[in-house]
Amino acid sequence: MIAKVIVDVPTSNTDRVFDYDIPKEWEEVIQPGVRVVVPFGPRKIQGFVVDVTNDSTFHKTKPIDDFLDVVPVLTSELLSLGEWLADQTLCFQLSAYQLMIPAALRTKVKKELCLLAHIETLPYSIRPHFQGDKSPLWNDLVKDKNVSLKEIQQAVKEGKLEVRYQVEEKGKKKMERYVKVSENTTCDIPTRAVKQRELLAYLQSLGKPIAVQALLQETKMTRQTITTLVKKGVLQEFDKEVYRDPLAGVEYERTLPLELTDQQRDVIQPILDTLETKSHYTFLLHGVTGSGKTEVYLQSIDKALEQKREAIVLVPEISLTPQMVQRFKGRFGSKVAVLHSGLSMGEKYDEWRKILRKEVQVVVGARSAIFAPFTNLGIIIIDEEHETSYKQEENPRYHARDVAIFRGKHHQCPVILGSATPSLESYARARKNVYRLLPLTERVHNRAMPEVHVVDMREELRSGNRSMFSYILLEKLKDRIEKGEQTVLFLNRRGYSTFVMCRDCGYVASCEHCDISLTYHRTQNSLKCHYCGHEEKMPTKCDSCGSEHIRFFGSGTQKVEEELTRVLPEAKVIRMDIDTTRRKGSHERLLSAFGRGEADILLGTQMIAKGLDFPKITLVGVLAADSMLHIPDFRSAERTFQLMEQVSGRAGRHDLKGEVIIQSYTPDHYSIELVKSHDYEQFFQMEMTQRKVGLYPPYVFMVLITISHSELTNVITVSEKVVSFLRRELFESTTVLGPVASPLARIKDRYRYQCMIKYRNEPRLLEALREIRQHFIREINQGDLQISIDLQPYLFT
DNA sequence: AGCACGCCGACT
DNA sequence: GTCGGCGTGCTC
Numbered sequence: 001m002i003a004k005v006i007v008d009v010p011t012s013n014t015d016r017v018f019d020y021d022i023p024k025e026w027e028e029v030i031q032p033g034v035r036v037v038v039p040f041g042p043r044k045i046q047g048f049v050v051d052v053t054n055d056s057t058f059h060k061t062k063p064i065d066d067f068l069d070v071v072p073v074l075t076s077e078l079l080s081l082g083e084w085l086a087d088q089t090l091c092f093q094l095s096a097y098q099l100m101i102p103a104a105l106r107t108k109v110k111k112e113l114c115l116l117a118h119i120e121t122l123p124y125s126i127r128p129h130f131q132g133d134k135s136p137l138w139n140d141l142v143k144d145k146n147v148s149l150k151e152i153q154q155a156v157k158e159g160k161l162e163v164r165y166q167v168e169e170k171g172k173k174k175m176e177r178y179v180k181v182s183e184n185t186t187c188d189i190p191t192r193a194v195k196q197r198e199l200l201a202y203l204q205s206l207g208k209p210i211a212v213q214a215l216l217q218e219t220k221m222t223r224q225t226i227t228t229l230v231k232k233g234v235l236q237e238f239d240k241e242v243y244r245d246p247l248a249g250v251e252y253e254r255t256l257p258l259e260l261t262d263q264q265r266d267v268i269q270p271i272l273d274t275l276e277t278k279s280h281y282t283f284l285l286h287g288v289t290g291s292g293k294t295e296v297y298l299q300s301i302d303k304a305l306e307q308k309r310e311a312i313v314l315v316p317e318i319s320l321t322p323q324m325v326q327r328f329k330g331r332f333g334s335k336v337a338v339l340h341s342g343l344s345m346g347e348k349y350d351e352w353r354k355i356l357r358k359e360v361q362v363v364v365g366a367r368s369a370i371f372a373p374f375t376n377l378g379i380i381i382i383d384e385e386h387e388t389s390y391k392q393e394e395n396p397r398y399h400a401r402d403v404a405i406f407r408g409k410h411h412q413c414p415v416i417l418g419s420a421t422p423s424l425e426s427y428a429r430a431r432k433n434v435y436r437l438l439p440l441t442e443r444v445h446n447r448a449m450p451e452v453h454v455v456d457m458r459e460e461l462r463s464g465n466r467s468m469f470s471y472i473l474l475e476k477l478k479d480r481i482e483k484g485e486q487t488v489l490f491l492n493r494r495g496y497s498t499f500v501m502c503r504d505c506g507y508v509a510s511c512e513h514c515d516i517s518l519t520y521h522r523t524q525n526s527l528k529c530h531y532c533g534h535e536e537k538m539p540t541k542c543d544s545c546g547s548e549h550i551r552f553f554g555s556g557t558q559k560v561e562e563e564l565t566r567v568l569p570e571a572k573v574i575r576m577d578i579d580t581t582r583r584k585g586s587h588e589r590l591l592s593a594f595g596r597g598e599a600d601i602l603l604g605t606q607m608i609a610k611g612l613d614f615p616k617i618t619l620v621g622v623l624a625a626d627s628m629l630h631i632p633d634f635r636s637a638e639r640t641f642q643l644m645e646q647v648s649g650r651a652g653r654h655d656l657k658g659e660v661i662i663q664s665y666t667p668d669h670y671s672i673e674l675v676k677s678h679d680y681e682q683f684f685q686m687e688m689t690q691r692k693v694g695l696y697p698p699y700v701f702m703v704l705i706t707i708s709h710s711e712l713t714n715v716i717t718v719s720e721k722v723v724s725f726l727r728r729e730l731f732e733s734t735t736v737l738g739p740v741a742s743p744l745a746r747i748k749d750r751y752r753y754q755c756m757i758k759y760r761n762e763p764r765l766l767e768a769l770r771e772i773r774q775h776f777i778r779e780i781n782q783g784d785l786q787i788s789i790d791l792q793p794y795l796f797t
Numbered sequence: 798a799g800c801a802c803g804c805c806g807a808c809t
Numbered sequence: 810g811t812c813g814g815c816g817t818g819c820t821c
Contacts, residue, residue, distance in 0.1 A: 005821080009798055018821040041820040042800060058821050778817090 001027055003064060004051040006093050007040055012777060015092045018047070019056040021063040030064060032079055033072025035105075037065045048097050050079050071356070073101050075373050077410050084406060090769055090789050091396035099396060100371040104349035112137055113152070117160035126152060174346065175239040179226060180209035182236050189234070195225045200234060212237070243350040255330040257302065258295050267438035271300045274414040275307065275378060282405055284385070284430040285418040287440030288678065289649025290447060293418045296440075297381050298331050300416065301362060305335070309378025309413065310361045314400055316387040317341055317366040319610035322588045328364045339365030339372070342584065367392060370400045370407070377411040380404045384610060385417035385426055386642055388794045397790050401426075420649060420680075421642040424691065427684055428698040443653075450620070450651040450658035452676045454667045468563060473621050473661045480619050481571055481600045485656065487619040488612065489564075489603045490647045491557055492627045500527065502542035503549040509539065515746040522558055523579075560623065561603055576604035609646045615654035620647055625664040625672050632743060633796055634696040637671040641683050644675040695735065695758055697792070703757040703769070704793040706742060708786045712751045718785060719753040722772055726757060729768045734759040744797045750786075754796075 004017040020038050022030045030036065034049045039062045046068070074082070074097060082096035089096075098106055112135040115122075119130055129136040155161040181203050189196050199221055203210070212226065229235040260268065267285060274281045287293040301311040315324055320340045328336050337351040337360040354360045355372050363372040367390055370380075382390065382404055390400040401417065408415035417426055417435065430437040443449065455470040465471060480487050499517040500509045510517045511529035518527035518536070525538045541548055552559075557577045564573050574594050581587040587607075594602050595614050602608060622644060629640045644662060652658020664672050670686045692699050705722060709715045719739030726736045738755030745752055759765065769789050779785040 002821095007820085009820085011798065013818085014798085014820075020821060038821080040799095043798095043820095045798085045820095056821080061821055 001030075002053050002056040002061065003030055003036065003049045004053065005036060005038055005047040005064075006050055006097065007038065007047040008045050008094060009040070010092050010094055011781075012092070012773065015086075015094065017050060019058045019061050021061050022052070023063050026064065026067060029070060030067055031072060032076060033069075033074035035068040035073060037068065038062070039065055048074065048079075048094070050083075050093075073105060073356070073373070075375055077375070077407070078371065078373060081371075081403070081406055081410075085396060085398055085403070087766070088402070089396045089398050089791060090766065090773070095396050099368065099398075100373070102345070102349045102352045104345045113161050115161060121160055122155060126155070174242050174244050174350070176242045177212040177237060178209045178240045179203070179212055179215060179230070179235050179237050182233055189229075189232070193228075195221060196229055196234075199225055199229065203235070209238075209240070211240075211242075243354065244344070244347045252326060252329040252333065254333065255327075257299055257331075258292075260295065260299070261292065261442070261444055263440050263442060264292055264296055264444075267440060268296050268299060270436060270438065271296075271379075271414050271416065272303055275300070275303050275309075278412050280408050280412050280414065282408065282415045282417065282435045283438050284422055284426050284435045285416055285438045285440065286422055286427070286430075286680070287418065287420060287438075288443060288449065288680075289420045289645065290443040290449075290653050291420075291440035292444040293383070293420075293440065294327055297383070297416070297418065298327070300379055300381070300414075301332070304378030304413070305332070305361055307378055309376050309411075310372075310374040311363070311379045312369060312372050312374070312377065312381070312404075312407075313362065313364045314367065314370060314380075314382045314390065314404070315364060316384050316389050316610065318389065318607050319384065320364070320366055321591065323591070323613065325364060328362060332362050335360050336362045336364060337372075339363060339369040341366060367400045370403045377407060378413050380408055380413065380415045381418065382416070383418050385419040386421055386423040386638075388639075391792070391794045393795050395788075397793075399792065421645045422680075424638055424684065424687060425698045428688070447652065447654075448657060449678050450648050450660050452648055452660040452662060452678075454625075454662045454664055454672055454676060456667045457663050457665050460663075467567065468560060468623055469567065469621075470661070470663050473663065474567065476619055476659065476661060477568060477571070477601070477621070481568070484597075484616075485618045486594070486597070486599075486614065486616040487601045487621060488608060488617055488647070488650050489560070489601055489621045489623060490605075490609060491560055491603070491623045492605055492643070499553055500538075500550055501553055502545060502547055503551050504547035505542060505545040507542050507544035509543065513746070513749045514744065516744060520552055557603055557605060564601065564603065571601055572599040573601045573603055574599040576602060576608055578605070578607075581607070606643075608650070609643060612650045613653055615656065617651055617653070618656045618658050620651040620658065620660045622647055622660070622662045625662045626666050626669075629666065629669060629671065634691070634694060635794075637669070637687055637690070640669075641671040641674065641687075644672065645678065645680070648675060648678075700735075700758040700760055701762075701791075702793060703759075703765070704754060704790045704796065705757070705769075705772075706752055706754045706786075706788045706790070707739070708747075708750045708752040708788075709784050710750055711784070714779075714785065715751045715753045718776060718779070718787075719755060722787075723755050725772060725775075726755070726768060729764060729771075730757070730759070730762055734762055742797065750784075 001022040003020050003022050005020055007014055007018055030049060030052065032049055032051055036047055036049055037044055038047050044065055078100050082093055082100065085091070085096040086093040114135045115130045119127060122130065152161065181200070189200065199219060202219055216223065226235065230237050271283060285293055285296065297313065304311050313328065317340060325338050337354045339348060339351050343351065355363060355374060363369050382401060385401065392398055404415045426435065429435045453472065455472055457470065460470050477487055500520055501507065508517050509527055511534050513534055514529055516529065518529055520538065521528050526535050527538055528535045539550065542550055557575055561573055561575045564571060574590050576590050581590065593599065597616065625640065625644060628643065629636050648660040651660055662672060662675065666672065670683065674683045691697065707715055707719045707722065709718070723736055723739050730736065735758040736755065737758070739753045742752040742754045773787060776785060776787060780787065
C-alpha cells in the first residue's frame with residue numbers, strides 16, 4: 001500500500017504529495033489524516049498522510065519511517081477542506097493542515113548525535129559533549145565555536161558517531177499520580193499503624209481510584225503513609241491522563257430556554273426547518289442590539305444536539321469573555337469546549353482532544369475554532385459576523401465565513417451569520433437571496449433603543465470648551481454618578497497620546513526602520529513603534545531643531561483617565577485596554593468589579609464595545625467618533641457606523657433607559673448621523689451608493705498584492721512587472737491599480753509597494769496570481785523579495 | 798528547509 | 810594544482 005504524504009517543508013516546489021510505502025504491519029494504522037515521519041532526501045521529516053492507494057506511478061518509493069498518531073488528527077472532510085483552502089488563498093497545503101491542528105501537535109524533528117564507539121576514540125575537542133548519557137543536539141554542536149564540524153563529520157564517517165532524528169512533540173498530555181486499592185489485598189497491616197488502616201479504610205469506602213494530591217488534601221495524611229502501603233502492595237500507584245481545566249472551580253448556573261418573542265419565533269423556524277430536513281442554507285440573522293440573538297443561537301443548537309449533531313459557535317476574540325462563555329456553558333454544561341487565544345498551548349490541546357474524542361458537542365471559540373474536527377456538524381454560528389477579525393491577516397489569509405460555508409455545504413447544515421450591523425457584503429448577498437435574511441427589529445421585552453445625541457465638537461470649541469469632554473457629556477456623567485448609575489466611555493485609542501510633535505518646527509518623531517510616527521508610552525516614558533517594536537527614550541529636545549517645545553498630540557485612554565480624575569475627582573474609573581488587560585484573568589477581574597458596581601465609569605477601547613451587558617449602564621459616551629472615519633480605507637464609514645451602533649447597544653439593556661452621547665467633529669456624516677435613528681437599512685443604501693461610485697466591494701472583488709524588498713529600486717521594478725503582467729493577462733473589464741507605495745511605505749527597513757485588482761468575474765485570476773509567484777520564485781527563495789497576495793483584503797497597510 | 802552537486806576565484 | 814565560495818536543483 002502507498003501513502004500520499006504532504007511533507008513538512010513549506011516551499012512551493014514541495015507543495016505536492018509524495019508517495020511512500022506503508023510497511024505491512026502498519027497498514028491498519030496508517031490512514032488519511034495520520035501524521036507520519038518519512039525519509040526525505042538525507043533526512044527525516046514529518047508529514048500528513050492525505051490518501052492511501054494501492055500503487056504509485058513513482059518507482060523508487062521509500063517506506064514510512066514511523067507514525068505519530070494512532071487516530072487520525074484530520075478527518076477526511078478537513079483534508080479536502082485544506083486542499084480547497086490552499087487553492088483559494090494561494091497558500092501551501094501544509095500550512096492549511098497546520099492551521100487545523102493545535103500548536104502543541106506541530107512537532108519539530110530534532111537531529112541528535114549518538115555515540116557508538118568508545119569516547120576515548122573521539123578527538124579531544126568534541127569529547128566533552130558526549131560525556132553525559134544524553135546525546136547532544138546537532139544544532140547545539142554547530143553553535144559551539146570550539147567544535148569543528150570537520151571532526152564530527154570525520155567521526156560519523158568512521159562510524160564512531162551516528163546521526164539520529166528524534167521527533168519531539170511539544171504538547172504533552174498532562175498526567176496525574178493516582179492511587180487505588182490493589183485487587184487482592186492479602187497483606188495485613190499492623191494494628192499500631194493507625195494512619196495506614198485509616199487510609200485504607202477511606203480508600204475502600206471511596207471504591208474508586210483517587211488523585212494522590214486530592215487524597216492528601218482530603219485526609220490530611222502524609223505522602224509517606226501512601227508510599228508505605230504501596231510498598232506493601234496494598235495500594236497501587238499509577239499515572240492517569242487528566243485535562244488541564246482552564247475554568248477549574250468555575251460553577252455555571254444552569255439556564256433553561258427562554259420564552260421566545262414572536263419575532264424570535266419567526267426567525268428560528270426556518271433554521272429549525274433546515275436542521276429538520278438536513279439541508280444547507282446560509283442565514284443572515286440581522287438583529288438589533290439587545291434583540292436576543294443569542295437565545296436564537298442557543299435554541300437552534302439545542303435542536304442540533306437533539307439530532308445527535310454538533311455545533312460550532314464563532315465569536316470575535318475580543319468578546320470571548322467569561323460572560324459570553326457563561327451563556328453557553330450555562331445551557332449546555334460539560335458539552336461545551338472553549339477555544340481562544342487566552343488558553344495556554346496545553347489547554348488548547350486538551351480542549352481540542354475533547355472534540356476529537358467526541359466528549360463535547362459544542363465548541364465556542366475564535367476564528368480558528370471553525371476547524372474543530374467534528375464529523376457530524378449540525379449547525380455553524382458566526383456571531384458579530386461583520387467583525388474583521390474573522391479574516392486572518394497572515395498566511396493562510398482565509399476568512400472564517402468562507403470556511404463555515406464550505407463546511408455547512410459538506411455537512412448539509414445551516415450556517416448562521418448574526419449581527420446588528422452586518423457587513424455590506426453579507427447584507428448585499430442576503431438581499432440577492434444568496435443568504436436568507438432573518439430580521440429581528442425589536443429588543444426583547446419591548447425595551448426602547450437608546451436615545452442618541454450627537455455633539456458637534458467644533459461648536460464646543462467655539463464656545464470655549466477645549467477639554468475632551470463636551471458640556472453635555474460632563475453634565476450627564478455627574479448625573480449618573482449622583483444616581484449611582486454606570487457609564488461606559490469609549491475611546492478607540494490606547495496609550496497616552498498618538499504622536500509627538502515639535503511645536504517650533506513641526507517635526508514628528510518617527511521610527512527609523514518604518515515610515516510611521518512613534519507612539520508615546522507614559523509608564524516607560526518612551527516612544528514605541530507599533531510595527532517593529534523599536535523603542536527609544538522620550539527625547540527632551542527636538543531631534544530636528546533642538547527646541548524644547550515638544551508636545552503630545554491626540555489622546556489615548558491613559559490620558560483620558562487622568563483628565564477624568566481631574567474634572568470628576570469623585571468618580572471611580574476602571575480603565576480597560578490592552579495595557580490593563582494583558583495579564584491572564586485581568587479582563588475578567590476588571591469586568592466583574594464593574595459589574596459589582598465598584599466603579600462609576602468604565603473607560604476603554606474596542607474591547608468594551610461588545611457583549612458587555614450590565615443592568616446599571618444607562619449612559620454611553622463616545623469621545624471621538626471620527627477617529628476611524630478619516631483613515632484611508634473604503635470601509636471606514638462602515639466601521640464607524642458598526643462601532644457606534646455596537647457601543648450604543650451597551651446602554652439600557654435592562655429596566656433602566658439608556659442614553660448615548662457621541663462626540664464628533666463631523667456630526668453630519670451619514671455614518672454618525674444615522675446612529676441617532678439606528679437605521680441600518682438607510683445606512684446600507686447610502687454606503688452602497690458610495691461603493692458603487694468608488695468601485696468597491698460588494699460591487700467588485702479585490703486582491704491586494706504587496707511587494708517588499710530592502711532595495712527600493714528592486715521593489716519598483718518588480719511591482720511594475722507584476723502590474724503589466726496582470727494588465728496583459730486579465731480581462732479588460734478588470735481594473736489593475738498601481739503600483740503605488742503602500743500606506744506604510746517602509747516596515748523594518750523594507751520598502752513596500754502595492755497593487756490592487758478589482759474584478760467581477762475573472763476565471764483566470766488564481767492561475768495568473770500563481771504565475772506571478774512562480775515567475776519571481778528565484779528572487780524570493782534566495783533573498784530578499786517578498787510578494788504577499790491577499791484575496792478580499794481587510795487591511796490595506 | 799536542508800543538503801549535495803557543481804562551477805569559478807585565491808591560496809598552501 | 811586544491812580549498813571553499815554559494816548559485817541550482819532535488820527530495821517519493
